[in-house]
Amino acid sequence: MEYNFIAGGICAPKGFAAAGVHCGIRKNHSKLDLALIKADVRCAAAGVFTTNKVCGAPIKVDRAHLTDGYAQAILVNSGNANTCAANGVALAEECCQLVGQALGVSPEDVLPASTGVIGQPMVIDPFAAGIPAAAEKLAATPAGSWDAATAIMTTDTHQKEYAVQFQLGGKTCTLGAIGKGSGMIAPNMATMLAFYTTDAAVSPAMLQKALRQVVPGTYNQMSVDLDTSTNDTLLILASGLAGNPVIEAEGPDYDAFVAALTAIAEKMCAAHAGDGEGATHLITCEVTGAPDLKTARAVSRSVVCSNLFKAAVFGRDANWGRILCAIGYTPGDFSIDKVCVWLSSAAGEVYVCENAAYHPYSEEEAAKVLAEHDILVKVDMGLGEASAKAWGCDLTYDYVKINGDYRT
Amino acid sequence: MEYNFIAGGICAPKGFAAAGVHCGIRKNHSKLDLALIKADVRCAAAGVFTTNKVCGAPIKVDRAHLTDGYAQAILVNSGNANTCAANGVALAEECCQLVGQALGVSPEDVLPASTGVIGQPMVIDPFAAGIPAAAEKLAATPAGSWDAATAIMTTDTHQKEYAVQFQLGGKTCTLGAIGKGSGMIAPNMATMLAFYTTDAAVSPAMLQKALRQVVPGTYNQMSVDLDTSTNDTLLILASGLAGNPVIEAEGPDYDAFVAALTAIAEKMCAAHAGDGEGATHLITCEVTGAPDLKTARAVSRSVVCSNLFKAAVFGRDANWGRILCAIGYTPGDFSIDKVCVWLSSAAGEVYVCENAAYHPYSEEEAAKVLAEHDILVKVDMGLGEASAKAWGCDLTYDYVKINGDYRT
Incomplete structure (x- = not known):
């Protein structure tokens, strides 16, 4: 609507x-x-x-x-x-x-x-x-x-x-x-x-x-x-x-x-x-095809919470293995074999992972996608009908700077 | 032994x-x-x-x-x-x-x-x-x-x-x-x-x-x-x-x-x-007086996992409120009213929090304690006999740098 x-x-x-x-x-x-x-x-x-x-x-x-x-x-x-x-x-x-x-x-x-x-x-x-x-x-x-x-x-x-x-x-x-x-x-x-x-x-x-x-x-x-x-x-x-x-x-x-x-x-x-502390990117993760709402929410949160993936986004690095890693350590009993991942922004979309394995893509195109401020990570789990979103930001030098001397 | x-x-x-x-x-x-x-x-x-x-x-x-x-x-x-x-x-x-x-x-x-x-x-x-x-x-x-x-x-x-x-x-x-x-x-x-x-x-x-x-x-x-x-x-x-x-x-x-x-x-x-990526400090957290082993382990992990506290240690800032915050969001049903906290290292020890409230200490002394590489956070929960340790490190610019361009 x-x-x-x-x-x-x-x-x-x-x-x-x-x-x-x-x-x-x-x-x-x-x-x-x-x-x-x-x-x-x-x-x-x-x-x-x-x-x-x-x-x-x-x-x-x-x-x-x-x-x-x-x-x-x-x-x-x-x-x-x-x-x-x-x-x-x-x-x-x-x-x-x-x-x-x-x-x-x-x-x-x-x-x-x-x-x-x-x-x-x-x-x-x-x-x-x-x-x-x-x-x-x-x-x-x-x-x-x-x-x-x-x-x-x-x-x-x-x-x-x-x-x-x-x-x-x-x-x-x-x-x-x-x-x-x-x-x-x-x-x-x-x-x-x-x-x-x-x-x-x-x-x-x-x-x-x-x-x-x-x-x-x-x-x-x-x-x-x-x-x-x-x-x-x-x-x-x-x-x-x-x-x-x-x-x-x-x-x-x-x-x-x-x-x-x-x-x-x-x-x-x-x-x-x-506007997360020190953020240079908004990271939204949309999960579809999840077996249930709880899993959809948990998986999307895992992705936007991964320090390693957040640092990769700061570096504009399409390190999709870290997305898979974050999905994999989400609590719950579900299969990751059908997971597909796309990185998307106003600059385009790259399909980086198909059925939990590498899907051929251009690193150059991916870097363009990740140069935008607003990044969308699309995850389809291939298991069911549930979906959810989560919002986070990248992990940057300035996050550390802001929180290293917050009181001074 | x-x-x-x-x-x-x-x-x-x-x-x-x-x-x-x-x-x-x-x-x-x-x-x-x-x-x-x-x-x-x-x-x-x-x-x-x-x-x-x-x-x-x-x-x-x-x-x-x-x-x-x-x-x-x-x-x-x-x-x-x-x-x-x-x-x-x-x-x-x-x-x-x-x-x-x-x-x-x-x-x-x-x-x-x-x-x-x-x-x-x-x-x-x-x-x-x-x-x-x-x-x-x-x-x-x-x-x-x-x-x-x-x-x-x-x-x-x-x-x-x-x-x-x-x-x-x-x-x-x-x-x-x-x-x-x-x-x-x-x-x-x-x-x-x-x-x-x-x-x-x-x-x-x-x-x-x-x-x-x-x-x-x-x-x-x-x-x-x-x-x-x-x-x-x-x-x-x-x-x-x-x-x-x-x-x-x-x-x-x-x-x-x-x-x-x-x-x-x-x-x-x-x-x-x-030797955590980019680390300039080892942070060990020792929890005593916990109601049970599970809580002792979870609380000590919460402290060494808090990004905010990790960034504060990098900045040598005795921001003990972030330790309390991390203890407070540890899953489990326990009281935080008796929590006492000390920051310790080879350079000395400061008593920063008594019964979940500010305990007077010298910021100068605390900064000296935090200037050492190995930092010990001592938490006594005042509730029981269980104890545990956890190990972590500070969050630094170099962590972000290392992980922002890991693949390149």
Whole structure:
């Protein structure tokens, strides 16, 4: 299905304003470090979080604040993860109090998120000054979304935001998203944060269900470096202001909403992976002909996660043996005898492996294919009907440089 | 227990000769590319192999030749993995025939192994010339072992060989090893190959049992890049010429043999990991206080496998939050609340994390600790009595460089 992607990010749906300010968590005064998102009304709300047993204090607060299924504001800081830090939960709750006061909403309707260094002490002062400043600056405009998308960036080289329109019950609905994260992603760390807004009317339960349905095939299929962050967070707020009949059960409207959510999540995953720390290539792996969905997902993840293949892509080397190797060590009991592999990009396509053996191709042509930024690895397993995608990036000198002196 | 490590590698035990020659698989004439190991007598023999579903042709032949529990020679080439290549098994079997003719042993008593690029066609010609040349050069001397250790190297920067002496039933026994592999190790690829010889008398069944007992805590705890090779192979030959009563069941002699095997395997793992592709540091992680052995092993592996922590060590940055992060995403249900972490080396020790939170330390002192080549990460989980070790290396520019243009 073709979607109408529009500008405006998280402020494109009706009823949302956003802002980004510099509040002093980061030393660089020109870097925004605090984002605020506010809905005009209490929204149905849902979230998914890291599976890491070491988990950021804001996530504990989010889980508590989401128990009733509603929220009205999101506060995000970069520069400090508020993880393994003393009094982290108390500080995150105090931040919610400050947001409540500044916006006239209940503190229990505020969802906090943090990204940055783990284990550093955090103080309330920058928040005490920054939250009222951000509230003052809130704007229901593309600029508001852009500033929020900017404030949550860490090692990201560019903002990540999308918005898409779709129809529900004869009403035009909009779904917007911003996100950050380019390292510690598996879906994982320097932390992946994503915030979605929509004016579609969806019950909290169906909103949570939609997230749980979409994330396994999108965010959980994205990897930069296999390091699952302590702070990964995806939150969604649904204002209901589009006026569609509330989605309260499965059916065509729910399916349409899930499809739109999938469309934007796939775009976001490609944006995150393509901006992976130090990346010079986005690597998408599409697996077809798998015996089942689990295997399809696992095999595509194995390929985009292989350090050796990632380094080969950086070197524009069509070292397909490393793709076979990665497929072969994917957990599960399946045959690799019928595996075929193609390398594809805007510059063309080369058929490099047929039935798990070399298929004649021109290295020169392959090098041309791999010179593009966006590389597609197509794997057909020849076993069944299941398919899946995964997103990753190449492994480069700059990944090592960025992470060798991240704190300095 | 203290062991008496001696010189001589695989030729230190009684009854073994070895050689390395250049036979033309590699273009560089100064690089030895074929190793031959010969025992004076038929030996009890055992092996463990890659779990990758894509597996080298020599491994299929090894499995067949090991079914009777005996072997007398090992043939190893570097430069081509004989994997995903047409007629790979037939070629490996033909090599065994050639070795059989040259040495006057049964082809079924020859164990082949290969390492190098995957998916490249392989021809018999270099073997036809090289095997007689290697047979001619066989020497039961330290030089013979050294040449064999040299011929199996790929991206390794130095030879890896050890030998250790121990007592069994009043007899002095010797166990020797050579190995190669510095990338695709998890235990994994650019391929880890290891060949052990011993003059201890051990039945084939107990030899296999000893390998299966030692490998999970040693070779399976070593990682350079998480890429499990298609060709990983560990073979052991036991000549019995030391004259000890044959080990045919569990008991004190078996335990002594396993202990010696463990001692040398740990040395070899440190040598492999410390010579990881592009590595500037060996990272050993010792986990204590784990609730069970499985968790101890998994947690120590997580730490040495974390790309983010590996890059931090390259940058000599005591970014302990990444250690916590890696512990936290280790599969399993355990608490991280009591985790304490120390960074240690010949230059000293810093206590960086107490009960999963920051423990005050001097960054200057930590940088001194991390300036050493051999880094020890000590993790106490505060939960139980189990412990384990894992070996890895840092992630460097040179890893990317080596793997970005491996084939060119």
